[in-house]
Amino acid sequence: MTIDDLLKQLLAFRDARDWRQFHTLRNLIVSASIEAGELLETVQWKTEDEIDALAADPAQRKHLEHECADVLMYLMLIAEKAGFDLVEAAADKLKLNETRYPVEKAKGTSTKYSAL
Structure with missing residues (x-):
């Protein structure tokens, strides 16, 4: 899948739910920051060894994948909204x-x- 394919799927997901109305540039930027904070939570209070071990644990890795994906999708929506x-x-x-x-x-x- 290309990033363009992903963007098309993301926009279709958004539009099927009539969420474009909530996706102002401000709201998207705020949401990206919130999701980045959730990504930070995956390492909060952990030692470097514990952080390095995240990828080895399937459940923790999946959580990390999901948080990264949330950040990426909001960045994609920001770029689409801002026209770049x-x-x-x-x-x-x-x-x-x-x-x-x-x-x-x-x-x-x-x-x-x-x-x-």
Whole structure:
């Protein structure tokens, strides 16, 4: 399945339920943030070892998959509502990050680009 196929299915799901009326840009952005918070909950209060083990446990992995999917779907709805291609936006941002974080300055460090 491509991301375009997924978007078509997502929009059909939304439209079949008459939810477009609730999908203002503000509401979608708020919802994406809430879902990102739920993703954060999957690691809250866990050690690094416990977090690394999430993927090995089928139930925890499925929960992680669902939370990631919720974030992705809201991002897709935001992009659709705002009229931009999310994949193109991500590709453009990656190009920008390549200039902000040149390998010779950024390799092996977590320093923000403005301090490199």
